[in-house]
Amino acid sequence: MSQATFLNRQALHLRPDPARVIVRPFKPATEPRDLNPTDKMRANHIVERVLALDQEAVAAQLADVLDNFKGRHRNLLERFEARADEMEDAFATHGVFSKKQRQLVGAYFLNEYSFEASALFNPSIVAHPDQSGAPKGGVRFILSLRAIGEGHVSSLTFRTGTIAADGSLAVDPTARLASIPRICHRISGPDGERVELIFKPEEDLTERVIFPVTESQSNGIEDARFVEFSDGDRKTYYATYTAYSGRAIRSELIETSDFTSFRLAPLRGAAARNKGMALFPRKIGGQYAMIARQDNENLYLIYSDDLHTWDGGQAILKPQFPWEFVQIGNCGSPIELDEGWLLLTHGVGPVRKYSIGAALLDKHDPSKVLARSREPLLRPEPSEREGYVPNVVYTCGGMRHNNQIILPYAVSDTFSNFATIEISELINAMKC
Template sequence: MSQATFLNRQALFLRPDSTRVVVRPFKPAVEPRDFNPTDKSRANHIVDRVLALDSETAESLLADVLENFDGRHRNLLATFENRAGEMEEAFAAHVAFSKVQRQLIGAYFLHEYSFEASALFNPSIVMHPDQSGVPQGSQRFILSLRAVGEGHVSSLTFRTGLIAADGSVEIEPTARLASTPTLHTRISEHLGEPIDVSFSSQQHISERVIFPITPAQSNGIEDARFVEFHDDGQSTFYATYTAYSGKAIRSELLETSDFISFRMTPLKGTAARNKGMALFPRKIDDRYAMIGRQDNENLYLIYSDDLYTWEEGQLILRPKFPWEFVQMGNCGSPIELDEGWLLLTHGVGPVRRYAIGAALLDKKDPSKVLARSKEPLVRPEPSEREGYVPNVVYTCGAMRHNDQIVLPYAVCDTFSNFSTIKISDLLKTLDG
């Protein structure tokens, strides 16, 4: 069966939008050639200059900043105050100053960051925890996306939408504003401690942006693979993702029940040293299970009694067909079907062309591969070959909807699109 026969591309393009910005801390750099340990820091120099302004000038300047940036962000004055509070070390050499001076100083140590100016890709999809008011046969969903801005820093952003009974997909309009969460945990030097953050429940989900927080994440929160995990009648949304420091990577776990409050925890163990881990949506034989790729080439099944510790697993899939000769990887958490676990995979072939395939794993023993794609389900079409990284289609997770698989996927590490595939047709393409 040809790709064109069963793959329904929706032509619902989600493209990066440089007008969406958040405010981030700004830290003036010190040139090594100019460094003198007896001098004040550049931060203190900025504070000195602000304090040298007379009160009328300072008030006028603050009003001008608010006029210029108000409407682009929520609660700007409170944001300026909070930033001033974080900069107390720069105030040690100064006498007390006015509220206006403090707010103005806070503004000088912030900058706008266009978090999705370069790319909006590698999507993952799960059912929305709130299905109230949804038409019969339809489902509301949450889509996570990797957003990339200046300096190729990756963050996590969200969209919501609706899958109709016939499989057609709609995306809700994106909020005009965007913001980062409130941090509830003190960042320490001890690696492995969880970090708690939260947003206001009044913010639309598309307004919520999880930007790198810890040193291990400083250059990116990459490729979140979301799954709704069921255990003892309770549902929790987990996402495995890659934390990138600019020099090293590690796997971490994001967890939430409402997409308002989140906990971020580094994973431990030898299997967590690489990227691309994906959690099964429930325990198997009373143990947690993951699909991972520890060797940059093959896929492994990993079990653990501890959600946060993952050691070496059992190799279950290795490159077999030409479209995946270079390497394989998972494309999100396995999806439970009557026939078994549907695992979407990616393969890399000639000229580093990425394509998406699938494998069917035994439901009771996922180490048994029942069937797999001889040919890709999705490969770059002529209209989907150009972008930041040419010849790539990629996803971080699909979702079952009635008799179909809803597959959001990225194109050339630049933008995202949707396809739907009937499960019966997909299974027919798999060879034993």
């Protein structure tokens, strides 16, 4: 199967930009109750040193900090105050603080973090909820990407763009600033924390960064697979992702309707103990459906009544061809076509080379595999083999536009690109 007949690589390389930074809590400046005795003592020493300054020195130091970081962040003084509020327990033992003292203390307990300094990869794509300004016959889109910075910590960032009627793509300029959301609600439960995050409306979508905020995510929010989910007249965007604590992984779920407020919650059940889950874009037979890989080798079809609990399942795809002998997994949510569900897959072959393939599932009973690609649709080209993890092409989800599949994909866990696929030619090739 020759990829040249139906797949066209674009020249839209999205590369990591170390100049994009957020401010995040600086350890040992996490919540005092989370610190060990030594760190609590150190945090108190910092507060005491600030308090020892006279008011004129405090004002001068605060002005110097604001001048030094001018233009690098939105509402930086407000962020200092918010950090001081989080450090309320540390203030309690030190009497009354002036507003400027609180702000200066807040500054000492933050640090800049270049969230995409190392990599910008594993994208997924969905139609934008706001289609105003879309080209005639085209569509506006949102691209989610996994960003990696110092310490290999993964976060979630976004880009926007347009697809023209003929399938040509354009990516909008990225905002110069970057912002993290405010935590509106945090609820602890037996399965972990549920949180609700909200960004300010004036913050551009490309400015918004979802950084780890719970213990289960502390080392990364990885590989979000966004899908536009339809339930009657209601449309919601969901994304499964891998939460990594530094010791363990599990699957969790993001929910949003506007990409301004987001709800993050853990998933339950045996299937959620692994990574690589992808939700179908609508219910099937009255149930939610998911493609998952709970045995690290095969792909399973799983159903659920409540969206958050995933057990059991039926193996529907197993490694069959040499390019996928090590393992197979999904590359995003199934895409509904007239012919059935198009499931993009990844296969791992010799020398741990990752390639992208596809399978066609029955529309009414997705456990039935109608066809699958004998050869990869996309494999690392010589120019795409070098990077943080060599010999890898990977995607977390494509979308249909007219007679094409728009496929964003990552190159060697370093940067991202796009390809377009002619649907009819792909279907014919898989049936060969």
